[in-house]
Amino acid sequence: MLAVNDLHIQFGDLEVLKGIDLNIEKGKVIVMIGPSGSGKTTFLRCLNALETPSKGIININNQQVDFKNGPRKKEIRKLREQTGMVFQTHNLFPHFTTAENVMEGLVTVKKMKKSKAREIARELLTKVGLAEKVDAYPYQLSGGQQQRVGIARALAMDPKLILFDEPTSALDPELVGEVLKVMKDLAEEGMTMVVVSHEMKFAKEAADEVLFMDNGVIVERGKPNDIFNNPKQERTKQFLNKLQ
Numbered sequence: 001m002l003a004v005n006d007l008h009i010q011f012g013d014l015e016v017l018k019g020i021d022l023n024i025e026k027g028k029v030i031v032m033i034g035p036s037g038s039g040k041t042t043f044l045r046c047l048n049a050l051e052t053p054s055k056g057i058i059n060i061n062n063q064q065v066d067f068k069n070g071p072r073k074k075e076i077r078k079l080r081e082q083t084g085m086v087f088q089t090h091n092l093f094p095h096f097t098t099a100e101n102v103m104e105g106l107v108t109v110k111k112m113k114k115s116k117a118r119e120i121a122r123e124l125l126t127k128v129g130l131a132e133k134v135d136a137y138p139y140q141l142s143g144g145q146q147q148r149v150g151i152a153r154a155l156a157m158d159p160k161l162i163l164f165d166e167p168t169s170a171l172d173p174e175l176v177g178e179v180l181k182v183m184k185d186l187a188e189e190g191m192t193m194v195v196v197s198h199e200m201k202f203a204k205e206a207a208d209e210v211l212f213m214d215n216g217v218i219v220e221r222g223k224p225n226d227i228f229n230n231p232k233q234e235r236t237k238q239f240l241n242k243l244q
């Protein structure tokens, strides 16, 4: 589903990604961990074509872009269509209801009729446990509910790969579980997911593999049990020691 080859990105003099290679099979859940500033968010943003790598190849669901040759806008748009992204904070439109937020991309990007888009929004909001909040506005929802709307909104575009950027880190602790539950359900349905998160419990229960990233490179990857209980690299050990 995802193949990344020698991905680099530079902001001015700062090289943030220093050659990332990564393959992810369909239906797999990958959790990325690593120190703040190691490049995790930047990597997700590259996959979603929100940042333009300085070189490297990204292939998602057979849509391939080689960034070395100054890719065309159309190629980048096609790549972006393959992924959905859930951010640390929800980024919902405050003046739209939850249904309108979920419908937005369907109507504006996919040119779907409003009635059909509303039907899909209703289904997806039901899926994330928010059937009764279809007509509520974001300010009327808890942070956890807002994040679940964010997930429904990402799902609306029918992505082949969902990218989660610390989806629970801005939430009060008692709201984390409901968001992780929705993510686990998606994983069980076979959605391919890349999740940046330090939620060990989620990683242990839902991840097929954990990646440890540091200083712009993937230092180590493996099954959650192996990474958490028996990390091989010194940098991984040090990071995990600090987390506990």
Ligand code: ADP
Residues within 6 Å of the ligand: 011, 014, 016, 034, 035, 036, 037, 038, 039, 040, 041, 042, 043
């Ligand atoms: P992480 O998600 O692992 O905390 P980030 O990907 O957010 O790391 O950031 C990696 C590095 O890239 C940081 O040093 C950050 O300041 C820098 N960075 C990220 N985005 C930009 C940008 N648009 N312009 C300049 N520097 C950036």
